[in-house]
Each structure stands twice: as structure tokens, then as C-alpha cells.
Amino acid sequence: xxxxxxxxxxxxxxxxxxxxxxxxIQVDGVYYQLNEETQTAAVIRKDSKFIYEQESVVIPxxxxxxxxxxxxxxxxxxxxxKAKCKSIVFAEGSKITEIGQQAFQGALELTELAxxxxxxxxxxxxxxxxxxxxxxxxxxxxxxxxxxxxDVMSLQVANLxxxxxxxxxxxxxxxxxxxxxxxxxxxxxxxxxxxxxxxxK
Numbered sequence: 001x002x003x004x005x006x007x008x009x010x011x012x013x014x015x016x017x018x019x020x021x022x023x024x025i026q027v028d029g030v031y032y033q034l035n036e037e038t039q040t041a042a043v044i045r046k047d048s049k050f051i052y053e054q055e056s057v058v059i060p061x062x063x064x065x066x067x068x069x070x071x072x073x074x075x076x077x078x079x080x081x082k083a084k085c086k087s088i089v090f091a092e093g094s095k096i097t098e099i100g101q102q103a104f105q106g107a108l109e110l111t112e113l114a115x116x117x118x119x120x121x122x123x124x125x126x127x128x129x130x131x132x133x134x135x136x137x138x139x140x141x142x143x144x145x146x147x148x149x150x151d152v153m154s155l156q157v158a159n160l161x162x163x164x165x166x167x168x169x170x171x172x173x174x175x176x177x178x179x180x181x182x183x184x185x186x187x188x189x190x191x192x193x194x195x196x197x198x199x200x201k
Contacts, residue, residue: 027063029054034063034070042074042100045081050137052080058089061094077123078102083108090116099126106133114142122147122154129157140164147171 016054023034024044030052032041041063045052057080077100080088086109090096094116104110105128115128129136138157145166165171 011168023065025065027060028049028058030057032063032070032072033076034065039068040073041070041071042076043072044076044077047081048078052056052083052085057085057089059088059094059096060089061091074098074100075103076100080107080110081105083107086156087112088113089116094118097121099123100123102126102128104138106136107138108133108136109180111137112140113138115144115147117144119144120146120148122150123153125153125156126151127155127157128153134158143167143171199200 003005023036024046025032025034026046029115031044031046031050034041034046043059059075060072062071064070075096075098081102081104083104085107088104088107088110094119096116097118097120099115099119099122101123103123103126103177104113108129127141128182129138136157137159139159140162141155141157141160142164143166145165145168147165149172
């Protein structure tokens with residue numbers, strides 16, 4: 001019986017320690033989830049109903065808490081969904097590598113976006129401005145030379161007219177089949193500016 005209680009206590013302690021590896025902080029009006037094990041941070045929303053309303057946001061290379069530094073390596077799921085920001089920029093030397101699902105979905109006021117060197121992957125509907133989000137003003141998007149793959153419908157923006165892809169080898173769109181394609185797949189991959197397909201009425 002003692003062994004059982006010792007095992008249960010150890011399990012509970014282990015669970016609480018695992019839960020404690022993630023923490024949330026706010027820096028300059030932006031929320032970050034910290035990962036103690038990897039010493040990294042990801043941009044997130046405060047909660048599912050939260051919307052960033054500041055006019056401009058700068059994503060730093062790193063954030064700090066209690067003297068510890070955490071590299072900002074990701075934009076979390078729906079982090080800037082429905083955000084009212086007109087400008088979202090990444091600091092020089094950014095260590096962002098991944099853009100999560102719905103990261104910029106419906107960020108209607110955003111007009112230009114340049115993803116930093118190091119980003120390798122765009123997840124499902126990461127940048128979406130079609131359908132109910134067709135009012136998204138994004139007209140210029142720059143993809144870095146490190147961009148490697150995109151999920152199906154990673155990039156769909158009705159008003160996008162200039163797509164600059166700095167990758168020597170155009171990114172592969174995994175899962176892109178039939179009509180479910182992203183704008184990179186629809187565009188002439190070696191030319192710019194990009195002319196989007198007309199949206200059905």
C-alpha cells in the first residue's frame with residue numbers, strides 16, 4: 001500500500017511539473033506562451049475571445065521572464081485571428097520557424113506582411129482572407145527563402161495582388177488537390193507580382 005501511495009504521489013508531482021513547463025506572459029501588449037524545457041516562446045491569444053486591437057505589433061527575437069530569455073519561435077494557432085492590427089512586423093534576426101493554423105485568419109486591416117527568414121512551414125488556413133473574411137485588405141505578402149512546405153489552403157486571400165517568394169525552390173504544397181489549393185499553387189511560381197484567381201460571385 002505504501003508503494004502505491006508513493007507511486008501515486010510521484011505521478012501527481014510529475015504531472016504538476018509537466019503542467020508547470022508552460023507559462024504565459026504579456027510583453028508590450030502581446031501574449032506569449034513560454035516553454036521552460038525548450039526555452040522558447042510562441043505568440044498566442046489571451047483566450048479564445050481575445051482580439052488584438054493595437055494598430056501595430058512588433059514580434060521580438062526573444063522575450064524574458066525572471067531573468068530567463070526565451071526565443072520567440074512560433075505564431076500560435078489563431079494568434080492574430082480577427083486582429084485589427086494594420087501592421088505586424090518581425091524584428092531583425094527573428095527566430096520564428098512556424099506559423100500556426102488560422103494565425104492571421106481574418107486580420108482584416110492588415111495590408112502587407114513579410115514573413116521572416118527561418119519560417120519553413122505554413123499550417124492550414126494560416127493566412128486566410130476569403131469567404132466571410134474576404135474583406136481582408138492584405139495585398140502584398142513576402143515569403144522567405146526558407147519556406148519549404150504549405151498545408152492545403154495555407155494561403156487564401158481575395159485581395160492579394162503581389163506575392164513575393166524568395167525561395168529558390170518554390171514551396172511544396174502538401175495535400176493540395178483539386179480545387180483545394182493555396183494561392184502559391186495557383187500562381188506562376190517564378191514570376192511576380194501575383195495575379196489572384198477571381199473569386200466566384
